[in-house]
Amino acid sequence: MKTLFLPNARPPRTTFALMVAGQAGLLLLLWLFYPLQLFPSLGDVLRALADLTTTQGLVPELWASMTTALQALGMATVLALLISYLTALPFFRPLAYAASKMRYLTLTGLTFFVALLVSSGHEVKLSVLTFATTVYLVTGMTAVMLGTTQQELDHARTLGLGEWRSFWEVVVLGKLADMLEVVRQNFAIIWTMITLVETLYQSEGGIGLLLYKQNRYLHLDGVVAIQLVILAAGAAQDYVFGLLRRVFFPYASLAAAR
């Protein structure tokens, strides 16, 4: 037990698991028995979840949003990698700089311009999400690339690898695991944005619109139910990304302190 309160300690697995279970149980008890009813009760949330699933198509809406999010993430990842890797050439550095700064743009006005450019509601959603995710990914990815040390590049050069081959070996292959981590971290941003985009452009539906409607009519139990579903989906995604990292980049976590 003492190890749980020691800095940098490594408690036994069972102690840690018990601690997590205890904290989760405490949170549940607090939810069940908190005297001020600011928050919908667990029973209300479960009932709202059942209602959303059976009558309002929560699962298909979630699936629609998730596939759109994955599509956007895939396209944004390719674009962001391309922009980031191009920073090897000084000519393209302003592009990456500008792309990174565009994360300060608000999406509200952007959907209108995108709607003029593309034909369907789905494409609007996808384009806006891809744009918004790309600018965040570029920021994270260029930061990873800037973490490349002189020693790493010198090492490749001393092996007689040319500049492009050194870049490929040290930055592209050597940082791929870190790039996946950037993608994992920024996937959460897509969930924040998808609810916003679906609200702004409602023709396509999606879990964001469902959430918006629940919120608009003050169905707080429904809001909490949807938020919990998004939380669970996000946690599952995090797990999958972690799994991919362990499978494809087994070396990535070897040197990390546990």
Next chain:
Amino acid sequence: MTPYSYKSPVLTLDNVSLTLNGETILRDISAQVLDVCRPGMNQGQVVGFYGRSGMGKSVLCRLMAGLLAPSSGEVLVGEAQQPATPGAVGFVQQHYPLFNHRTLLDNLLVAAARRYPDPAEARRQAEEYLERFQLTPHRSKYPAHLSGGQRQRAAIAQQLLCSDHLILLDEPFSGLDVAMIDEVRKIILEVTTLDELNTVVIVSHDLATTTALSDRLWLLGQERDAAGQLLPGATISPQHQYNLAEMGLAWHENVEAEPEFVRFVEHLKEEIRLSA
């Protein structure tokens, strides 16, 4: 004294100076490493550059490895005495970098591919170096799983696989305990016995160990002007170039125990103190 003779130069620093952001780091450095030949011996040589911390040793290494161009003067390497370019000299950096995303064998294969375009031959050479450096049991491990000594051996093997006889070690004894220093010394001697043409250049602040291993030694230090003011940039003054072979202090198995060697190291320490 062991008979020896010198042949062609393998490394030449000709009036090399380096200024970075207006600050003189190195000034007018001249030194030449000649290929030494000992009758009946099939062994290369070890030469040393000593310099105190912050004296620009790592910068000197990068110049010799062709990773940095001097502001003036030139660095020539190899039998043909060509200007140093990246890859022309094997360079083992201080923390023994390897590709962390590749296994040990893959690390060696990347290096071998340059000199051996035939993949089968590259693999054979890489396997041979693994065996020679007692790394075969670790061939499938990632660098993060290797010990400091294994990592150092791997980094040296990697450089040997792709370079032409000249190998540069930046601070090979830094932060090592006595047992590990002995281990590194063994590796360095092993490298010199691999090929008669192999030359190991040690750049270090470990005076005694560098002196004990080398047959030529250069002390990097600062000079003073007539008024006693320190001149900017480190250099190698003519009186700080030592031919240990000529002095009878090279190629002895346990030279550090010899009184002459002890006296010489004390003399060097005094010289270093005076130039500080």
